[in-house]
Amino acid sequence: MLRSITTRRKSLLRFFLFVLVLLVVRHAFLSPTPSMPKPPSPDDVASSLLAEKGLQLQSLKVIQSLWAGYGYICQLNASPSTKTSPDSSGQTTRSTSTANSGISTPLEGQPGSYILKLITPPPAKPEDESHIRKILSYQVEQYFYTHLAPQMPASIPVAECLASINEHHPDGSSTTAMILSDLKESFPLAGEKREILNATQVHAAIDWLASFHGFWWPKVKTLNRALLVRPPLEEAQLRQLHAQHGKSTMPTTVWLNGGYTYLSTRRSEFSTLAADHDSEWNEPLTDWIEGDVSLAEMVANVLAPREKEQGWGPTEEYVTLIHGDVKSENLFTTASGEDVAFYDFQYTGLGLGVCDLAKLFTCSVPLGLLTSSTRVPRELGMQPEEEALLRRYLAKVKNTARKGYDWDIFVRHWETALVDWLRFQASWGFWGNTEWLEARVRHIIKDENWRQGIIGNRTYAERGSPVA
Structure with a gap:
């Protein structure tokens, strides 16, 4: 008799526990839960x-x-x-x-x-x-x-x-x-894809960039670099520290380093390239060639703008404001193509103007405006077509800024920007004039004078001379 009562009690207890579980589950799935505020329309x-x-x-x-x-x-x-x-x-x-x-x-x-x-x-x-x-x-x-x-x-x-x-x-x-x-x-034609830009539009785009870079070149020294935006993770940490110490919200200005492809913000992609031993660019860009530093890291160090407290970089004299995402998809042109207007300034910040040109030439300039060769050789020096575009840019940027920029120094900067741009493409994915870009960089990194200039940057602080 006692055993029968105990059994019934256990059965009732199991039943009540089962009902309780059902009620909890029902509440979890059917009751209203807090949600994010609906974004404004x-x-x-x-x-x-x-x-x-x-x-x-x-x-x-x-x-x-x-x-x-x-x-x-x-x-x-x-x-x-x-x-x-x-x-x-x-x-x-x-x-x-x-x-x-x-x-x-x-x-x-x-x-x-x-x-x-x-x-x-x-x-x-x-x-x-x-x-x-x-x-x-x-x-x-x-x-x-x-x-x-x-x-x-x-x-x-x-x-x-x-x-x-x-x-x-x-x-x-x-x-x-x-x-x-x-x-x-006023600018009814969208740039859209690379093949749509003709010679007139390319020249107009180069003129716009030269004017933009030249206008800001003498003025960027007035910017307070302590307020410029750092690489994303570093900036997030700084803002978190400000908040923890009860400081006011940090203002957002422009990037300390313009663009979105520079090495300090693409470390994970660079690590992938360093681990990809099947890639042609693994060894020349990621292997250590001077102590524990790779060629890609040296190149990035040459191009990177810095705060004064970090010591001015070797290209500081030529730093301006760059667009940061130059491509035909980010411009409109007039019906004649003789004038353009760029938009999408999300990655505007400090840098060398040649960094904008590197992306423009690779992603938006028809190959025939860079070389007359119908078949791009494995290694390629600067061709007359490429030089003509660069000299057009340099003349206008110097005239706008009313500052000097020696052709040989400019070319060194240009070649360095091409190597850095290829580093990003090799680690993220190639598009555009890929054969031309790779052929140019194969030629550049074999140039002993260029290599010594990049390696010599490690002692720049002691010499105080720009890479040239």
């Missing part, structure tokens, strides 16, 4: 920013989704608002305690076509370098359009910023947005 953001400028949204069309679904690029049409704007004076744009204010421009109150760039990414992950790089790049671009672009003359055309916001939310997410003038109003 492009229509809402555009309407809000336009209202501050005395405009109202008429239509909006999404023309592109951003990397990893982080936002949108939209074309919109606006007309003067019939309502009184709370910011009718037009002195400033919307800002918050954690926002960078935009600037008013001559576009204010004018109807027409505009471009909205809206970025609403998820919170940053501490070790996700690609994610952090992208988040920082959008803020860098906003700084360029709101603070640097207004300083540039009309002869170096870029989009004008009508309004912008950069808001950081308590959950770690953010909203960054800009309304820009529509470049296609």
